[in-house]
Amino acid sequence: MSFKGLQPIIYRGREVWPLIEGGKGVSATNHTSSGAWAAAGGVGTVSAVNADSYDAEGKIVPQVYEQLTRRERHEQLIRYAIDGGVEQVKRAYDISGGKGAININVLWEMGGAQAVLEGILEQTRGLVTGVTCGAGMPYKLAEIAARYDVAYLPIISSARAFRALWKRSYSKVADLMAAVVYEDPWLAGGHNGLSNAEDPTKPEDPYPRVKALRDTMRAEGIADSVPIVMAGGVWFLREWNDWIENPELGSIAFQFGTRPLLTQESPIPQGWKDRLRTLEPGDVLLHRFSPTGFYSSAVKNPFLRNLEARSERQIPYSRVEAGAHTVQLDVGVKGKNFWVAPADLDRARTWAGQGFTEGLRTPDDTIVFVTPDERTVIREDQAACMGCLSHCGFSAWKDYDDYTTGRLADPRSFCIQKTLQDIAHGDDVEQNLMFAGHAAYRFKQDPFYSNNYTPTVKELVDRILTGD
Numbered sequence: 001m002s003f004k005g006l007q008p009i010i011y012r013g014r015e016v017w018p019l020i021e022g023g024k025g026v027s028a029t030n031h032t033s034s035g036a037w038a039a040a041g042g043v044g045t046v047s048a049v050n051a052d053s054y055d056a057e058g059k060i061v062p063q064v065y066e067q068l069t070r071r072e073r074h075e076q077l078i079r080y081a082i083d084g085g086v087e088q089v090k091r092a093y094d095i096s097g098g099k100g101a102i103n104i105n106v107l108w109e110m111g112g113a114q115a116v117l118e119g120i121l122e123q124t125r126g127l128v129t130g131v132t133c134g135a136g137m138p139y140k141l142a143e144i145a146a147r148y149d150v151a152y153l154p155i156i157s158s159a160r161a162f163r164a165l166w167k168r169s170y171s172k173v174a175d176l177m178a179a180v181v182y183e184d185p186w187l188a189g190g191h192n193g194l195s196n197a198e199d200p201t202k203p204e205d206p207y208p209r210v211k212a213l214r215d216t217m218r219a220e221g222i223a224d225s226v227p228i229v230m231a232g233g234v235w236f237l238r239e240w241n242d243w244i245e246n247p248e249l250g251s252i253a254f255q256f257g258t259r260p261l262l263t264q265e266s267p268i269p270q271g272w273k274d275r276l277r278t279l280e281p282g283d284v285l286l287h288r289f290s291p292t293g294f295y296s297s298a299v300k301n302p303f304l305r306n307l308e309a310r311s312e313r314q315i316p317y318s319r320v321e322a323g324a325h326t327v328q329l330d331v332g333v334k335g336k337n338f339w340v341a342p343a344d345l346d347r348a349r350t351w352a353g354q355g356f357t358e359g360l361r362t363p364d365d366t367i368v369f370v371t372p373d374e375r376t377v378i379r380e381d382q383a384a385c386m387g388c389l390s391h392c393g394f395s396a397w398k399d400y401d402d403y404t405t406g407r408l409a410d411p412r413s414f415c416i417q418k419t420l421q422d423i424a425h426g427d428d429v430e431q432n433l434m435f436a437g438h439a440a441y442r443f444k445q446d447p448f449y450s451n452n453y454t455p456t457v458k459e460l461v462d463r464i465l466t467g468d
Helices: 031-039 070-096 113-123 141-148 159-168 170-176 206-219 237-243 270-276 302-312 342-353 372-383 416-425 447-452 457-465
Strands: 009-011 014-016 019-021 043-047 101-107 130-134 151-156 180-183 190-192 228-231 252-256 284-287 295-299 314-316 358-361 366-370
Touching (some): 019 031, 031 101, 043 070, 070 101, 070 113, 101 113, 113 130, 130 141, 130 180, 141 170, 151 159, 151 170, 180 206, 206 228, 206 237, 284 302, 302 314, 302 366, 314 342, 366 372
Parallel strands (some): 043 101, 130 151, 151 180, 180 228, 228 252
Antiparallel strands (some): 009 014, 190 295, 284 295, 314 366, 358 366
16 A cells, blocks of 8 residues: 555556656666665666776776777766666666666766767667656657657756757657656756756745746647656655645656665665764755866765865966065965965965965866865876766866867866765765755654664555655
8 A cells, every 4th residue: 555545657668656766876776775765666777977896706897997098088988878878787687577667867067978878878778768868958869769669767957958959859759758857956856857947945836846847848739648758856746745746747756866765775885874873953965066166965064065175275367567466476386477366365375375286277267276185186187087067167078079178187076987986885974976856864864764774665655655
């Protein structure tokens, strides 16, 4: 018996619970968790963002890049991603035992996204039911889905974004759009679709935004039976009582990204699972340090605090004496043609006295001050770029044309591939980026997890279906 008569939905001919596992990239979601979620009757989502592949002994193949050029490393990255994605889908499908459904998730802004998605779908025909895709404006998603006869579920954060995608592309392949995922930009973990018109410090109630999305869908002739998937901040279904069987909203499904992290099948390291149990309200920060340029949400750990502090050690400069820039910078930089305000010169000298002796230029005509060790790591990471994004602010890589964004590489950011690989395959949760949704503090409050209890995915799904 499910909560409030929550009904299964028909998804591409399959009866499934309207419960979707959020696909978390770089090995935070894999075949074990996704296969188990599908086996429990929901929609399991294999992340196709640099997924792991395995050697003959079943050990994870380390993703090593020894090629000399970024472009060659980028091509290697695509090969790793396709091999890993195919392996994960096949294993997840086996675990599911034909129950539920297996989706794959890709970020449109990842490097080589189209090549990766096509490469995986080509080798997994009949195993993947649908593709979820966000992070950017994936206009080509519908035509790719049509080519491989899979459903597609665009991830958007506003009715406006959905309308643009629908008008330009999705209306032409309407029958394969199985659902629209509304990912709340203030509540979801990972990268968020917060627009420049929205205030990161002023969360908006999701209900009117989802109602506006449904109104837009209706205006375009999309049936109410096409679900809107609420993603971000979903914990207890009983808190969404007013959404279920609500004629204003039409069919609603729910995506769980953070809760499945703390399950027996979750592939994240034990240290990450342990840290989730300690979080308090406010411990997840919506920030803009990601090299994607998107806002994203992650746990406030020393890694993130260091990035915050680095950006605070920053002053504007000009190459000639102008306006308030009347004095020459004499710390952190070589040469004399760095003009700054007198008060900023004092600050820079103070930072240099504290050991932040290296000044690095940013694309915004500022200089940021770091230690010599930090400078070495930043420069090494920038040089080792393997092109994991379509546009990377940190390394100035672009995955087409001349392979550069044409902007200065930004030392205020970081190599996202390196830190996500490190946290997924190591156990250092303090010095790496730890993505989480803003409801992650509830692990500590929810009696389901008391006495260090870690449920199986099946136990979690059964629990969710009771309303808790």
